[in-house]
Amino acid sequence: MKIILKNDSQLHLSINEDLYNENVLFKCFYWYGSDYNIDIDKNKKQYVVIITSKSSTKIDHDHLLLKIKQDLIDFKLRDIVTKETKNIRELLTAKAFAHFQTDENPLTEISDPVGFDPTKF
Amino acid sequence: MVSVIEKKNRKFKEIDYYQNNELTNYFLLPFRFQKINSNKEILVNEVGDFLLVPIGTAEKIILKKITKSENETLYFDLISSFFISEEAIPPLLNVLEARYRTKKSFLDQFTALHIFVISLRCEHTCHYCQVSRVTENKDQFDMSLYNIDEGIKIMMKSPNPHVTMEFQGGEALLAFNNIKYAVLKAKEEALLNEKHITFVICTNLAPLTDDMLPFIKEHNIMISSSLDGPAFIHNQNRHRPQRNSYEVTIEGLKKCRENLGEDNISALLTTTNLSLDYPGEIVDEYVQQGFRNIFLRPISPYGFATYNEKKNKYQTEKFLAFYKAAFEKIIDYNIQGYYIREDYATVILKKILTPFPVGYVDLQSPAGMINNVIVFNYDGKIYASDEARMLAEMNDFTFQLGTLGKSTYNDIFYGEKAMKISESWANESLAGCSECAFQPYCGADPVLNYATQGNMYGYRPTSVFCQKNMEIIRYLFDLMEDKSIEKLFRSWITGHSE
Numbered sequence: 356m357k358i359i360l361k362n363d364s365q366l367h368l369s370i371n372e373d374l375y376n377e378n379v380l381f382k383c384f385y386w387y388g389s390d391y392n393i394d395i396d397k398n399k400k401q402y403v404v405i406i407t408s409k410s411s412t413k414i415d416h417d418h419l420l421l422k423i424k425q426d427l428i429d430f431k432l433r434d435i436v437t438k439e440t441k442n443i444r445e446l447l448t449a450k451a452f453a454h455f456q457t458d459e460n461p462l463t464e465i466s467d468p469v470g471f472d473p474t475k476f
Numbered sequence: 477m478v479s480v481i482e483k484k485n486r487k488f489k490e491i492d493y494y495q496n497n498e499l500t501n502y503f504l505l506p507f508r509f510q511k512i513n514s515n516k517e518i519l520v521n522e523v524g525d526f527l528l529v530p531i532g533t534a535e536k537i538i539l540k541k542i543t544k545s546e547n548e549t550l551y552f553d554l555i556s557s558f559f560i561s562e563e564a565i566p567p568l569l570n571v572l573e574a575r576y577r578t579k580k581s582f583l584d585q586f587t588a589l590h591i592f593v594i595s596l597r598c599e600h601t602c603h604y605c606q607v608s609r610v611t612e613n614k615d616q617f618d619m620s621l622y623n624i625d626e627g628i629k630i631m632m633k634s635p636n637p638h639v640t641m642e643f644q645g646g647e648a649l650l651a652f653n654n655i656k657y658a659v660l661k662a663k664e665e666a667l668l669n670e671k672h673i674t675f676v677i678c679t680n681l682a683p684l685t686d687d688m689l690p691f692i693k694e695h696n697i698m699i700s701s702s703l704d705g706p707a708f709i710h711n712q713n714r715h716r717p718q719r720n721s722y723e724v725t726i727e728g729l730k731k732c733r734e735n736l737g738e739d740n741i742s743a744l745l746t747t748t749n750l751s752l753d754y755p756g757e758i759v760d761e762y763v764q765q766g767f768r769n770i771f772l773r774p775i776s777p778y779g780f781a782t783y784n785e786k787k788n789k790y791q792t793e794k795f796l797a798f799y800k801a802a803f804e805k806i807i808d809y810n811i812q813g814y815y816i817r818e819d820y821a822t823v824i825l826k827k828i829l830t831p832f833p834v835g836y837v838d839l840q841s842p843a844g845m846i847n848n849v850i851v852f853n854y855d856g857k858i859y860a861s862d863e864a865r866m867l868a869e870m871n872d873f874t875f876q877l878g879t880l881g882k883s884t885y886n887d888i889f890y891g892e893k894a895m896k897i898s899e900s901w902a903n904e905s906l907a908g909c910s911e912c913a914f915q916p917y918c919g920a921d922p923v924l925n926y927a928t929q930g931n932m933y934g935y936r937p938t939s940v941f942c943q944k945n946m947e948i949i950r951y952l953f954d955l956m957e958d959k960s961i962e963k964l965f966r967s968w969i970t971g972h973s974e
Contacts, residue, residue: 385908389789389937432538433508433911440506447506447522447569451576 356424359403363413366406368423373400375427376434380404383423383430502540502560505572509534510913512953523575524827524916525557528953575831579916582833582840582848585636587889589837589849591862592627592658594619594643595651596854600680601715604748604775607646607869618651619854624658626880627852631662632669633885642676642700644862646854649683659695676700680714681728682721689735696740699732701725703743703765705751705758713748729765743767747775752794755802763809763816770806771819772799774944788928792943800951807955810964817968824949825965827917837861839919839945843901846877846894856880858888860897863923875923897922900932908936914949 356374360367370380380402384393387406394405408414507521517534519527529550536542537554544551554560558572566572596607596617611617619627631639641662643655659675666673675697692699704710707722714721732741743762745751751758752775762770774795806818823836837844845861852858856879859865864875875897878888888894900922903909909918924941925934936942956962 382907382911386937388935428535429509430911432535435538436504436507437911439504443565443569444506444522446565447572447576450569451573451580 356427358420361414361416364408366414366416366419368404368406369398370402370404370427371400372397372402375402375431377402379427379430379434382433383426386426502542502555502562503564504538505558505561505566507559508911508913508915510950512950513957516957518913518953519559520913520916521558522916523558523572523579523831526828526953527553527557527559528957578831579833582835583842585638587634587846587848587850588636588638588835589640589642590627590631590634591642591644591849591851592619592624593852593854593865594624594645594648594654594658596646597650598645598647598680599650599682599716600647600721602713603715604713604746607866614651617646617854618654619852620856621654621657623852623854623856623880624654625661626856628658628662628665630850630852630858630880630885630888632665632671634671637670638672638674640674640676642678644678647680647683648677649679649681649688652683652688656691659691659697663695674698679728680721680725681732682716682724684728684731686731689731693736699736699741701729701732701741701743702746703729703762703767704746704748705754706761709748709750709754709758712750713746726765738766742769744771745773747773747795747798749775752798755798756805759802759805759809759816763814768815769817769819769822770802772802773820774799774940788940789938789943792940796944796947799948803951807961807964815967820948821952821965822968824917824952826969828949828952829966829969838921839917841901841903841915841919842898843920843922845875845901845923846889846897847901850877850888852880858883860894861923863927867923867927874926897932900925900934906933906936908939908942912946914946917949918945 356371357369358366359369375383380395384395384404384406387393390409392407392409394407396403396405406414406419505521507519509517509519511517511531512528515531516528517531519529519534519537533550537560542551542554542560551560555562558566558568595614597611597614598605628641631641641658643658645651648655655677662673662675665671675695676699677692677697678700681699681701691697702714703725704713710722710725711719716724729741729743743765745758745762759770775791803818803821806816809816823834823839826832826834827839833840835848837849840848845864849861850858851860851862851865853865853868857865857868857873857876858878858880859868860875860877867874868876875893877883877891877893883891900906901920903912903915903918903920906920909915909920912918921941922932922934925939926932928940929935929938934941952965956965
């Protein structure tokens with residue numbers, strides 16, 4: 356992440372797309388929308404993020420940069436979980452709601468803690 | 477499901493099988509994480525199970541840096557709580573499915589709560605109330621017998637065998653004759669339709685007379701009243717010409733307790749700007765009146781907070797400060813030996829600490845409106861929730877689903893309006909919520925989003941709903957680090973001190 360510009364009301368950043376993909380960037384900067392206007396653009400392999408304060412108070416750049424760095428890492432981690440678990444999440448939801456019926460009559464009442472074959476009895 | 481008969485051999489494996497320290501290539505299962513305080517973060521899986529861990533643990537887990545040999549306790553906690561799996565499809569996936577199904581089981585039975593706005597008339601002129609009218613005109617502002625009948629017909633069509641018929645106002649007791657008619661009619665219909673009905677009257681208790689009590693008792697009707705705090709707050713919030721709202725409420729509470737029993741009367745707190753300065757006094761009043769629960773409800777944004785981001789944020793911050801101060805006072809009372817629970821926290825704690833869903837309509841996903849609650853207004857109009865009817869009083873009919881006597885059950889519950897609302901009623905699919913660790917404990921509220929932000933989908937960074945719930949849930953986890961507080965919280969859920 357490179358700082359392109361910083362002044363009282365703005366912070367411009369350039370972020371390498373190999374490090375943080377578009378999903379991560381948008382999900383991360385979504386949460387900055389209450390205090391800042393966010394513009395995200397792309398120039399070759401770099402995302403350019405323009406952060407403009409909504410209020411008249413000066414931007415605390417050190418604080419903001421630290422928060423952005425932490426948030427980008429967190430959202431990248433969340434992105435890894437989301438992608439790696441996409442199929443299992445879909446499977447889980449689909450199976451949970453798929454025509455579930457309870458067994459009214461259990462097939463056997465015999466408990467089998469030690470591994471004998473109850474069908475032999 | 478594989479039966480015991482099909483499974484021929486279930487012998488325990490040798491100890492080495494369970495101690496395979498070489499295995500570090502685990503698979504992630506769906507979970508989310510969030511910082512709780514400067515030391516701890518929380519991991520929450522798809523069914524709401526959680527682990528409080530040191531900050532940085534989520535990163536290690538996700539980057540597969542956790543090993544069975546070096547992090548044995550954590551590793552097995554993660555396996556047993558469905559955060560990671562040693563197989564691509566966990567062998568106990570069926571268990572996780574059942575847990576997920578259980579968490580969403582509030583959807584199984586569909587709409588339970590049917591609110592009948594039996595009259596819009598009221599003898600109070602509370603400044604925060606947008607809906608009531610001070611008038612003697614019964615024809616214009618009381619629900620007609622025709623609309624009562626039609627409302628009961630809709631209620632009887634609900635797939636839910638247990639329904640609640642709640643009478644609201646205005647002041648419901650001003651139309652007590654209509655309540656009597658509705659209760660008797662609903663009971664008759666319930667017999668034919670094999671429904672079990674719970675009756676509730678929401679009232680400020682001012683019009684309560686001795687001759688009403690035998691009917692209320694005979695039909696086991698619950699009374700839901702309002703107590704905003706000590707006299708100087710209650711009377712300021714709830715204007716009455718005689719300035720004696722507090723006195724008549726306390727007298728009414730006493731009468732109800734004597735005649736109906738402690739369990740059939742409850743009181744709700746309406747928080748106003750004035751209340752925010754007196755958290756301790758409000759809790760003291762509830763204790764003084766012998767209540768064992770208090771519901772610290774936020775200020776309703778309907779009417780005053782629409783579309784103003786800054787004001788909304790400020791109001792929510794003030795409410796959260798009030799909530800925490802009152803909450804500390806409640807905990808103090810419990811530590812001193814007086815059992816009193818806070819109801820909003822209890823709803824959230826039930827979601828956190830038990831596998832079951834909670835029937836609280838404002839904190840569900842899919843949202844409680846339509847799925848759990850429907851409102852029949854005095855004039856026969858049908859709304860998706862109580863807040864939707866308040867919007868209608870401000871001439872916004874976005875959430876009007878139909879009209880009694882004209883709209884069919886399908887029009888109301890599965891019509892175009894319901895379909896439109898359903899696009900924004902699951903927090904699993906909302907931006908900002910989809911990867912939030914608190915998602916299983918929170919909900920979605922398209923009406924609130926619409927009222928405060930102009931659209932049903934909402935925008936989480938400035939949402940009062942998100943700001944409030946994120947902080948309260950975080951606060952509860954923060955407090956729960958103290959095991960004695962966790963024990964207290966568990967007693968609020970179970971009702972037992974041990």
